[in-house]
Amino acid sequence: MTDDTVSRLLEEAVPGIPDELRRPPLREVRARARRRRTRRNALAAAAVTMALVITPALWRQATPDESAPPSAGERPVLPGSTLGTKVTWWMARVDRTGTKVTLYATRPPDGPPCQDRWFLQASTAMEDDVATLGLWDVSVDGLGCPSQGGGSLVPVEVTLHQPLGDRALVDGFDETTRPVYREADLPVVPQGPDGWSEVTTSFGASPGSEGLWSVGYTRSGGPDVWIHGYPPDQAPTPAADPIDTVDVLGARGTIYPRAIKEIGYELRWEASGVVYFLELSPTEGERISLQQFRQVLTRLDIS
Incomplete structure (x- = not known):
């Protein structure tokens, strides 16, 4: 068998590379990059809005941190979604000005298992005799944990646009009136x-x-x-x-x-x-x- 015959047989046995595989999949690569940037930007935007002070469970304790007070900003709209996961809070401390409220927050006890870290945003609704404060986990999957164990109460600082006064405070999670401790x-x-x-x-x-x-x-x-x-x-x-x-x-x-x-x-x-x-x-x-x-x-x- 001649060399020419061997070459011809090999060419016939091995299929050629389709044209669509000869070109790099630039469209798919760019789409994956856009998805990664969207997730990364969502995390970064939510992360700058608040700093969490993580605390142990049961008789929980929160140490005031004057250098980096915990806070939650206004609830943003994430790319591709206007939703988030509601977070509950159990009590509130109001400063003497009536505008800074510290909520002691946690994930709902009967909610799904959490993972990674949460990023909280606050929504406020002020009426004549009541103020409703809602907390939302706006992490990408909406299942962030307040701590590694997921069961701690976390102090979250919310700034009101006007003094709370003698209004009752309602948890936006389930529309329940919560205990309020006023420094005044x-x-x-x-x-x-x-x-x-x-x-x-x-x-x-x-x-x-x-x-x-x-x-x-x-x-x-x-x-x-x-x-x-x-x-x-x-x-x-x-x-x-x-x-x-x-x-x-x-x-x-x-x-x-x-x-x-x-x-x-x-x-x-x-x-x-x-x-x-x-x-x-x-x-x-x-x-x-x-x-x-x-x-x-x-x-x-x-x-």
């Missing part, structure tokens, strides 16, 4: 070298229940100041008869001995539908006398 109803605890420093804010809740909120202030040598807020139907009953009454920012406050008298005393008052307790924590091995308790109240402009 709390005494001003002096800060600085001669005062106290705010420590970790604690908040506790479980799915389907209302939230309990606490804020603490510490100082070298003590005593520390703790303020706890409760929905009225969950507030503890004082363990003893009242000792005296005082004025707390226009509300009537009552001083009671604490359950264990050696610990000291507590102040109870109600404002804006929340029952508050103020108590002092002495240094280890000491107790708070009634005179010391009154002295601290005086420094807080409570008399």
